[in-house]
Amino acid sequence: MTQQDAGNRTAADYLIASKRCDIHGLEQLLDTGRLVVAVSNLIHALQRERGAANVYLASGGRRFARDLPGLRQAALKQERQFRARLTGIDPAAGAMPGASRLYSRVAYAIHGLDELRSVREEVRGLRLDPESVVEGYSQLIHGLLAVVFEAADSAVDPDISRLLVAMFHLMQGKELAGRERAIGAGAFARGEFGERLTERLRHLIDNQERCFEIFTGFADDPSLATWRRIGAGEASTELERLRRKACTAPPEQPADPDRADRWFEEASRRIDGLKQVEDQLEGSLEHLCARKLEAARDDLDCHEQHLEALAGKPDEPAAFAVFFDGGGAAAGTATYTTDVASPQLGRSLVDLVQSQSVRLQRMSEELDEARTALAERKTVERAKGLVMQHRGMTEEEAYRFLRQVAMAQSRRLADVASDAVAMVDLLREA
Amino acid sequence: MTQQDAGNRTAADYLIASKRCDIHGLEQLLDTGRLVVAVSNLIHALQRERGAANVYLASGGRRFARDLPGLRQAALKQERQFRARLTGIDPAAGAMPGASRLYSRVAYAIHGLDELRSVREEVRGLRLDPESVVEGYSQLIHGLLAVVFEAADSAVDPDISRLLVAMFHLMQGKELAGRERAIGAGAFARGEFGERLTERLRHLIDNQERCFEIFTGFADDPSLATWRRIGAGEASTELERLRRKACTAPPEQPADPDRADRWFEEASRRIDGLKQVEDQLEGSLEHLCARKLEAARDDLDCHEQHLEALAGKPDEPAAFAVFFDGGGAAAGTATYTTDVASPQLGRSLVDLVQSQSVRLQRMSEELDEARTALAERKTVERAKGLVMQHRGMTEEEAYRFLRQVAMAQSRRLADVASDAVAMVDLLREA
Incomplete structure (x- = not known):
């Protein structure tokens, strides 16, 4: 269709255009979903690097000196994959809903990743204090999570949107667990406890629970099954015991490297479990996007064939469907039945258009719920x-x-x- | 930017991409606004044709026989302009937010316009009853209004969205006034009154007021000034008198062609007044879109220059802005100051990115309000x-x-x- 023959475009052309938009939206969601996977992996690597850098600095460079380079390399690898995934959301295409917000979040995250290179040098030279380094990593991860938030917020399919909402909250909860790990490890390593630490830990634990509640409300069954199997919802007995120790220890205690290690291990086990749930959810997301895309493409094929057949038939005089029979669906008062992919034989053009309208309206209502x-x-x-x-x-x-x-x-x-x-x-x- | 060098894209590239998306969205809004103008003119012409066709059929072809062909021609002319305007929202582009819903509404409206050709033949031959013809036109107009609704619902700028919300409700109110005109004119021409008519008129009047309330809540000052100057909010004394007559007349009354004419004239005067407000609002809309687009383009130029200057300067080691200074704005906790178009000298890349984020967040909050x-x-x-x-x-x-x-x-x-x-x-x- 060129601009010149717009006057000749038929109702069928616009129905097809509407279906194509659906497909286009799903294609973009598939790319966005893959970007979210890359962000999830990058955050996981940064969380590990953060934890190690923290202990490295807190111990004056004695501990984790050997592990740190490998963790840096792993994070750099994930960073490259994240940057490569950004190709899918090519700024030149530019018209994705919410793309403006997404790009602005990406700009922030990319800038943080650029800064990280110099920060790593400073860490290596022990020229920064552990607390501000942890804060800096957390800030960068926060920026990456904002990318996931926008991806979830701009999704146009309600089922995919639900999974992205679940994903965002799972990732957010996992990050809070990661901060808890870093803060606790630092406290055990330096022997600094007291009211402020208790307050911070309580805040982080409370907030995690809130995130996981929303996750369980929106996740799909396979992810929930993984979640329950791993017992990712609860901290282990050992972690709970260490949490209690951290919260009840008097302000100045001798540093206890052993306990710091146990805390780090226990917290890491939990975080790795959460990552497994994340991976399962990512699989579901990719699968759902692919399945929806296939269904939408089949639906388009089916409609194109059906519309071609209709175009061959002469218009019946009784077919004043918009004029004398169109009230219900157009006014949004049609019964909300689930739409089937294949247009049944004998359905008129107006039937098809109205079923598309009803489907889109229903989708937009369900989308509001997830949002x-x-x-x-x-x-x-x-x-x-x-x-x-x-x-x-x-x-x-x-x-x-x-x-x-x-x-x-x-x-x-x-x-x-x-x-x-x-x-x-x-x-x-x- | 090609897909290959995505790994080299900088934070500045994504900031620019975010700004380009804003511009792209405004360009589409300018086209959408012009489509809304075309719909407004087409609906106005169809409303006049509907009124005349109604009286023509109710009078057995005696009245309005001479006016009808001219009104048909006028409606056909507006239909051509509407179809031509659809070029602006080329389905091939396909990625406008909400485009799927918009196209589905357009498909329905186009189909109705196609049917109208045969309906006109039937009207000419007096082969249809006036009430179902009025109902049919109303159905088609309802379908066209749904196009305006989707245009308003998919607008990405809060100020433009407000004007489109005002526009939709004004058009909807005017259409209800048009239906009131048609129903009243038919009743006076045929002498058929009674409880059902009273009920319908009350419903139409009540609904009009609700629409106009929302219009006045969202319209801009110039449109409200026109609204008040014309006194479009209230029916004239004469129209109120005729409304009362229609509502209190006993079920079977002798037909009164004179009163039918007076009713039609009074109601038309009011509707023409509403059209004047619509025209004013359309002017405001076009003006606002153009102004916003110009500002966004200036802003992009300004940013591009500023970013180029920044790129020339070596990175200061103290510029760990995301890492150690980025908490506030990224977490959405920055003060909500209005953003100025020109980036002040000395602002860092992260300042610019954060000001874009805050601006977008604020816009999305204001948008929620209009929606x-x-x-x-x-x-x-x-x-x-x-x-x-x-x-x-x-x-x-x-x-x-x-x-x-x-x-x-x-x-x-x-x-x-x-x-x-x-x-x-x-x-x-x-």
């Missing part, structure tokens, strides 16, 4: 930021503050956050 | 359809039923509708 989880997360983040700004609190304090308000009022955290944001909007306008 | 009006409309439509299906009611009865429930519970119609939809979802799952 609500993401929207609530955005609101909580924003409320946290506003509380930090207005009350001069740290991120953890702000989160705890919102949490306490929610508990005191017996309300959901997301609702309290939403009120906080709305109130600040009012203040800003006044 | 809520559309989402609520979808919910009310769906609830109406479910009530029709489950209680065997007509559209008007279903609407009145929901309205009564809302009034009895002192709640908003949209909330009652949302509950109704949620309850049916539960029933379906059980």
Whole structure:
């Protein structure tokens, strides 16, 4: 179809165009899904490097000196794969929904990866303190997770969107577990405990649980089966015992390298288990994208054949389908039956168009549902930021503050956050 | 940028890609806006043709016989312009957000326009009854309005989205005024009044007011000024008098062609006034799109120059911006200041990336606000359809039923509708 003959385009052409858009969206989702896999692997490698760099610095270069180069190489390999995967979302194509936000997140992550090269030099020379290095890695991982968030938020298929929402929350929960590992390992290695550490650990544990709750609400059955089999939802008895030790130890304790190692091992075992669930979920995602894409392509073939057959037949005079029979589906009042892929013989063009409309409408409703989880997360983040700004609190304090308000009022955290944001909007306008 | 050198793409490349996506989205909005203008003109012409065809058929071909061919020609001319405008949203491009839904709506409308050719023949030969012809035209116009709805729903800029939301509701309100004109004119011409007519008129008037309320909530100042100047919000005293006559007349009355004419004239004056507001709003829309596009292009130029200058400078070792200084904005906790178009001198790459992120996040929040009006409309439509299906009611009865429930519970119609939809979802799952 060229621009010149647009006046001759038929209703069938636009129905086909609509179906092609569906296919195009699924093709992009397949690429996005693969990008998410690359991000997941890169984050996993960075988490391991972070943990090792932390212990290396905390021990004045004595521990992990031999492991660190290999972990760096592994992270660099994953970084190359991540950068290669970005080809799939070619900026020149440029019109993917939400692409603008995705690219802006990618720009941030790429910049962080560029900085990492020099940071590694500083770590090697023991010229940075462990806590800020952990914070820096966490920041970069946070930036990479934002890429996954946008990928989930821009998905146009409700089932795929559900898996991406599950994936984002699993990855986020795993990262919180990773931060817990780093902070705990540092504390055992240096012997620094006390109230601030307890507070941070409690925040990280609480937040992990919230993430995993959403994960279990949106994940598919095979991933949930892996999740249950590994027991990834709960920390091991040993990890719980070490958590308790960390939280009840008096502020200044002698450094205990052995306990630091045990903590690191136990936490790593848990994180590796979470990675297994992630891998399973990634498999499901790829499989679902491929299956949906195949179905959409079959559906298009089927429609093209059917429409060709219809075009051969002369128009019956009784076929005033839009004019005298089209009310229901167009007004969104058709019964919401599941659409079958193959257009049944004898279905008119208008039947096909309406079934496409109903299908798209249903999809958009289901999509809203999956996106609500993401929207609530955005609101909580924003409320946290506003509380930090207005009350001069740290991120953890702000989160705890919102949490306490929610508990005191017996309300959901997301609702309290939403009120906080709305109130600040009012203040800003006044 | 080719796929091969993706590994070499810098953070700056992705920032530029993000900005290009913004521009691309605005370019598509400019085309979509022009399509909406073409739809508005086509609907206006079809509304006039519908009114004349109605009176022509109701009078057994005696009245409006001379005007009808001219009105048909005018509608055909607008149809050609509508079809020509569709070139702007070339299906081959295919990746516009929401394009799939838009094309499916276009397919339906195009099919209706194709049918209209044969319907016109039938009208000419007096072979159809006026009521079903009015219903048929209304159906087609409903299909065209669905195109505008999708255009509004897929807009990626919050300010433009607001104008499109205002536009859709103005057009919808005007169409309800058009249906009121047709139904009233038929009633006066045939002398058929009674409870059913009263019910339909009340429904149409009530619904118009709801649409105009949303229009005034989202329209820009110049359009609101035109709206107030013309007094388009209220019906004239004469129209109100005729409305009262129509609603209080006993079921069988002698036909009154004079009163039919006065009704038609008064209602048309009002509708023409609404069209003037529509034209003003269209002007604002085009102007806003062009202005935003220009600003986005300037912003891109500015960024490109700035980034080129940055690329020339050696990286300072202190510039670990993502690593040790990036928490705030990336976590969505940056202060929500309005972004200026020109990147100030001295701003680092990460500053620019974060300001783009914050801008996009803010835009997406504002967009949600405008889309809520559309989402609520979808919910009310769906609830109406479910009530029709489950209680065997007509559209008007279903609407009145929901309205009564809302009034009895002192709640908003949209909330009652949302509950109704949620309850049916539960029933379906059980």
